[in-house]
Amino acid sequence: MTTPATRQIFDAQVWSLLAFAKKSYTEHGFGWLDDVGNIDAERGVQLWITGSMTHAFALGHLLGDPDCAALAEHGIRSLLDGPLRDAATGGWFSVVDVDGAARPGPLAAHDHSFVMLAAASAHLAGIPRAQELLDAALGTFEELWWDEEAGMVVDSRDRESLAVAPYRGARANMCTVEALLAAYSATDNVLHLQRASRITDRIAYEFADHDFRLPEHFDASWKADLEYNQDHPTDVTRPYGSVIGHWLQWSRLMVQVRIACTEADIAHASLLRTFPQYIYRQALRDGWEVDGQAGFVYTVDFDGRPVIHQRMYWALCEGITAAETLLQMTGDRSYEHDIDAYTAWAQRFLIESPGQWREELDIHNRPSSELWSGKPDIHHALQAMLTGRLPITPSFAEGILALRD
Template sequence: MTTLMTRQAFDAQTWSLLAFGKGSHTEHGFGWLDDVGNIDAERGVQLWITGRMTHCFALGHLMGDPDCTVLVAHGIDRLLDGPLRDTATAAWLSAVDLDGTPQPGALLAYDHSFVILAAASALLAGVPRAQELLDAALETLERLWWDEEAGMVVDSRDRNSLAVDPYRGANANMHMVEALLAAYSATREPLHLRRAARITGRIAQEVVTHSFRLPEHFDASWNAVLNYNRDRPTDAVRPYGSKVGHWLEWARLMVQVRVACTAAGIGYDPLLDSLPTGMYRKALQEGWGADGEQGFVYTVDFSGHTVVHERMSWVLCEGISAAETLRQITGDNSYEHDIDIYAAWAREHLIEDPGQWRGELDTDDRPISAKWSGKPDIYHALQAMLIGRLPITPSVAEGLLTSGAAPA
């Protein structure tokens, strides 16, 4: 447990984040929020945001918020019957306009992972039709995304031909691990946990091979492409180098996989016993204050030098989540010191008003919108506020359900 003051601040933020997120409701799902909490009409309705917010409202429902009960049901219904679901491919589109008109673009495994996450969390919360959505999402995973030979998911497909793009990405697989863990929480189907362990084991091997720095980009044969987008280092989706925030996020997920596999008697890569602490320490060494200013830099190259200096709020949130998880699994209370530092930095630089976390800061800690505009969703921050209250379970929803540890 963190210090009392930090814990109380996290509890207050939990409810404020949910209150802010409620403004994202749209006819066809949940919209992208701007800096003051209004829906950014130009962004339309994004699948990843609709999935994330449905998941967040499922957590709110489990905490007893009656508004969230209505909102999570809306998210499930829209993911099943709304225009985001493409009947031609029995998959989900990445985005539609606010009026439901499909936006161009490929089908993405990254986006699809949040459909599974939303359905699994809603099922644990007892929301009607959640099982129907989870069954449909898992069928689509099997048909379009899972590569059994590689033990990973492919990244994207052409919406018309369903041809697979040769690019492979660690990011889509990371969020699919989270989704598979959530599906395992909701169903106790061992296949989901075995797949999460396969993905995580392969990533662990890559991390060790590359001196604890995570390769983000791969070719169709899963060879790391370390120079990918070197000429576009600030690309919003696929930047050059490695994202420090992903080292933190993987560290947390590796612990969750290891704990779940141990409880279920399922094998996992033994690297998961030691690697999470190493990845966390590497993130502190090369990410926190690497340019002389506090806060995590966004990306580094494979020599550990900073590439993109800007600070993202989601990275700080994953720092909190990783430290909370590692504190619990190791019994090392020094992580509490890190959490208090992160919380203080967030209060000073990120939290504009209760529940309103700035998305991106420049090197002087001023709000900017170079990669992400507004305050799109509450997913990273909400989970960071909750994880320290919960036991280590495959999913946050299961932790809430089994412990009843909702904030006051």
């Protein structure tokens, strides 16, 4: 549990985050919100945002927000029947214009993972047609994304030919683990947990093989490419180096996977018992206040030197979520100090007003939009605010349900 003062802040933020997110409603899903909460039409309607907002509204419904059931249902309908759905492949486009026209670009595993997450959370929340969407998302996952031989997901496919791109990425696999855990919660099908475990085990060994600084980029044979995008380090989705926020998210996911596998008597790497704590501490050593300013730097190289000094809101949220999870797992009260420190930093620099978390800060903790702009999602913050209230379960929706029982 967080300290009482911090818990009070978190509880208030839950409702404020949901209230702000309601502004994202569009005809074809949920849109990208700008700094003041207006729809940024130039960004179109993006699949990952529509999925993550539907997930958030499903959690909001489980928490008792009276508006969230209708919003989650809108998200489910949009993903099933709207222009984001690609009739030719059975998958989903990554982005459509506000008028529904699909924009060019490949099909992306990362973006599809949010469809699975949304459907699973909505199913547990009792949202109509969520099961239909979950069945469709799982079918597409099987056909387009899962590589049984590697025990990982491929990253993207050409929209027309469905040819698999040679690039492989840890980011898509991380979000897929979260989605598979949610699917396991929703279905009790151990196949989803087994696959989440296979991905997580492989990532754990990648941490171990690279001095606990995770490679983000790989070739088609899953050989790490440590120089990928070295000449373009600020690429938004594939930055050079290693992403501190991903270390924090993996540390939390490893705990969830290990506990779920232990309860289900499913094989998993024994190192998942100790690695989460070590990866979390490595993130603090390499990422927190390392350039003389408070906050997590975005990326570091493989000697631990900062590359991108921007502070991303979601990384701070994953720090809170990881610390809350490790506090509950270990009983080590030192994590409370970390949570309080993160919360104080967020209040001072990130949270402009209730429910409105600035996406990016520069090295001096001033508002920045070099990599991201606006306030496009709430799910990282929402989950961070909830974690200390919930038992450790495969998914947040299951955790809320367990708390209600």
